[in-house]
Each structure stands twice: as C-alpha cells, then as structure tokens.
Amino acid sequence: MWWHRHNLCSSRPVERDYSSGGLQKKVVAVAEADDSAESEGVTDSQKRREILSRRPSYRKILNELSSDVPGVPKIEEEKSEEEGVPPHVAAMAVPTSIYQTSTGQYIAIAQGGAIQISTPGSDGVQGLQALTMTNSGAPPPGATIVQYAAQSADGTQQFFVPGSQVVVQDEETELAPSHMAAATGDMPTYQIRAPATALPQGVVMAASPGSLHSPQQLAEEATRKRELRLMKNREAAKECRRRKKEYVKCLESRVAVLEVQNKKLIEELETLKDICSPKTDV
DNA sequence: ACGGCGGGGCGTCACCAATC
C-alpha cells in the first residue's frame, strides 16, 4: 500500500550527503562549478564527464545479448497501450479518463459515465467490473480532471470522478451497493457517494487549460503536474528495476553458458594436444 | 523473545539523452 509508504518516505525533504562518494554526478557538477576558478579543472571535468557518459539502457543491452544468444527472450521495444494502463482496460471501452487507486487498481471512466474497475495482474476480464453512474451528469466547467485519491478518516479509500462524485473503496466487511457489480471473494468493493463538504487533503482538482487565471489555480495546476510526474516516474522506476533484474539474470545465464563452452574448448584443446604431439618413448 | 544485520523493494530526486 504505497499511500502508507508514500507518507512515511516523502513527508520531509530528502537530505543529500553531497560529500559522499556515491553521488558521482553531483561531484562532477561541483567540479564543473569550480572550473571557472580553476583552469586546470577543465580537462578533469571533461574526462570525468566522458567516464560518466550515459551507458545504453538495459533494454538495449539485453536485446543485444538476446540477439547473440538464441532462446533469450527480447524485451519489447514499444508498449502497445497507453503507459501505465493495463491492456484489458483499454480494450474494454474507450475511456475518457483512467485513474489508479491507492491499491494499484485502475478505474476507467467511459464516455457514457460507465466506470470500469480493474485489477492489474488479474487475468483479463476477471478483474474488471463495469458499473454505471446513476446520476452522472456533465462535469462542472473548469474541473474536468481528477488526479488521485486520498484516504478518508473512516479508513476507506476515495476516488474522485467527473461529475462531483466519489468512488469509495469499501472496507472488507462492507457490502457492495446494489447498483454495482457484485464483489466476489475478497475482491474490494466500491461505492459512488456524494463528496464530502470539502475535498480531502491530497486531492487535486485540475482546471481546463484555458481557465487558469488565479494564482491558486496555477498552483493547483503545478501540483497536479507534479503529482503526475511523480506517478509516471514511480512507474518508470518500477519498470527500470524489473529490466535491471532481467538484465542481471541474462548476464548470469550467459556466464553459465560461456563457462560450459570454455570448459569444452579446454578439453578439446587437450585432446588435440595429445593427438598432435604423441609422447615419445625415451 | 529480542536486537542487530543484510538484502530486497519502493518512492523520490537529479541528471542526461532523445523527442517534440
């Protein structure tokens, strides 16, 4: 549950130890800043920049390895779907908005007001529920996008949708309302409620691009952009780690193969030596 | 049972290269 972790990890500014040797990039930056005072540092910084020059991504390296070694699966170059959106969500309808809950589930708001809730990792339609908002109307002008949800005081998780309504994830013991798809097993259930008097903390209502006037709206837009960037970077980091693990596994398997090959070649060499230089009796 | 330690995973920041 990343809400919990999120609050714990990022509630305060990150303290950086710039004297640490681990921050090579920052050391370079400092060195470059000092270059104006020290002419000798120019070449040093250039050298260090060359050393620290960007390496190819894991995807490229792994694909190169895969082309050499048959049987090693390649990583697909392009995702066919919108980033971060499970394929089975996009395939079900043409949603106008897709949101992700704090539990990693996806909520897609379709044109007609239908809401689809899906669980990533579940196989296809099984994890997807479709429901229709009974009193969904046109979104209020100037507030068409909702960024993410927050945890309310009663422990439920809320998700704001166009039309000034709230999708609330029930607690496990709570029963699903009649207008929603039946929850099966331990599948979480959701309710559509009228929002509380005020938006809970952490919820950002974004305005339409043309309607940004006041500094408050600009600040809200900046906050929304920041949250979006963090969310994307979160997913990118996950994907990057997954690729890194796959890359390491690929290298390990390649090492194993090469070790076997090396052993065979050594044995072959010994055999050829015996053949070509028979022992002479003295 | 308890505390220390190491590994793994996560979110975030900073930076860079590619793309728009």
Place this chain on the structure above:
DNA sequence: GATTGGTGACGCCCCGCCGT
C-alpha cells in the same frame, strides 16, 4: 527550448536470518 523517459543514487521500510 520544453517535455519525456530511463536510470543512478539515496533514504526508508519490511522481512528473514542469526547470535544472545
């Protein structure tokens, strides 16, 4: 020039293992 995606590095938390 701005935006976007990939990735190294950092700090944090969680969990299992081990010694006491």
